[in-house]
Amino acid sequence: MQIKPEELDNNGYVLIDSLGHKELIPFVRTYLKKRTKISSFYTVSNIIIVVAIIFCFWQNYGIDDFSLGSGITYFTYGMAIAFGLIPLHEFIHVLAYKSQGAEKTSYGANLKKFHFMAIADKFVANKKEFQVVALAPFVVISIILGILLFFVSNLWDFTILGILLTHTAFSSGDFGLLSYFEFNNDREIVTYDDKENSISYFYGKIK
Template structure:
């Protein structure tokens, strides 16, 4: 979107919410529990990934449960290693929508990681692309890998898919917030120096 933050008020936008990045997780938890299109997609995706992982565990557990479970644990670890890629895809998606500056933030104690586009005003469609890009890209990559790897490594890939999908709660929680306000034209932007994100509607 070509608007600047300081132009929002004169264009009729009103501040709806102000999110401190330190308080990101409570905000996500509040909106991931609401019944919206975003949360339905999130929970359906998790159920499908859970079914895949459990199905493969049962299949390969017949030849040794401990080994099958170990490979599942490898997948969980792999999902954590994918976090930098996840955030990088966010940054690429921001740039694809016109953002000039992107950066990253993380808080290991509160366990959140985020990509930001400082002062870039994104409308609903642009933010949906940014939010969904890592889920779509990494899920596609792992799905392709699932058909390439041999035997027990399928359990590893399924474990990574399930864990990564569950870790996308932040993205789907923010999309759920937009769904809650679907009756309004919503825009959002990050302020890196203030450590906050702002949501405006009209």
Template sequence: MQLNPEDLPKHRYVLLDRLGHHDLAPFIRTYLKKRTIYSVLYYLCNLMIVGLTAYLFLQGYHASGYDAGNRFTFFANGIAIAFALVPLHEYIHALAYKSQGATRTSYKVIWIRLYFMALADKFVANKKEFQVVALAPFAVITSLLVVLFFLLPATYQLTVAGCLLAHTAMCSGDFGLLSYFQFHKRMEVVTYDDVENNLSYFYGRDLN
């Protein structure tokens, strides 16, 4: 969006929320509890993957040689792989930001809370631009994992399911922020990051 943060008031935007990066989790929980397209989609995706995982665990339960411990190991490996994908996830966010016009991207980790973030300093993004940024890692990584699920032998499908489940859960922040935009759908909402002060701002203006 071709606007600088200091120009927002001139274009009738008013401050809606100021989000400290250390306070991300409560903010995300609040908007994942709102009934929006994105919160419903987030929980539906998680529910479907839980169902798939349960099916893969129970498949062949009564057959001789069924080994629950072995299956759990494959599943746990998938969760570990999901954590290893975090740098790729954030890199895709940064690429998506750049595709929308951001020039100053960076990464941030808050280890005590296990927050991982890709930021675009002072880049004002509207809803359409932020949708691209927020959904890009979910779309790319989920698509790759679904393809792998059908290509790999059945033995490794639980590993893919574990990775899908963990990665989708890790996308809570992306879906929570999208839910924020959807919750304020009667306004034109924009957001930008203030990297130096560890803040993200949300501004809005009436659509009329």
């Protein structure tokens, strides 16, 4: 949006929530539990991946060079690789922020609580812009992994599915924040990050 944080009050927006970055996880959990379309989509996505994993085990059962142990081993490879994708995930967030007009971007992390975030300091984003930012890593990485499933051998299918399931779990914060926007759909919600104080602010005005 072409608006600065200090201009929000004069444009009819009022502060409705502030989120300390250390409190991200309980905030996300709260709004993933709300009955919104985005939280339902997130739940269904996880279910589909789990069903695909079960189907993959069933499909390979009885093949001479396949065993339950080998399937689990290759699946855990995928889980480990997903951790290595965290920098890429956040980098895609930053690219998405820049595509929406953000200039001051950076990264944040809380290793104790194991959550990471891309920050666009003082960039006010509306719902549409935030959707692009939040969904970009999930969409890009999921599409790439989905394509790879058609080009790898049976055991490596488990690795791809392991990456997909774990990365989807890592995307819960993005979906939780999107669910917040949808839950407050009666208002025009905008948000911005205050890097110095490690707080994200949410402003709204009646539509």
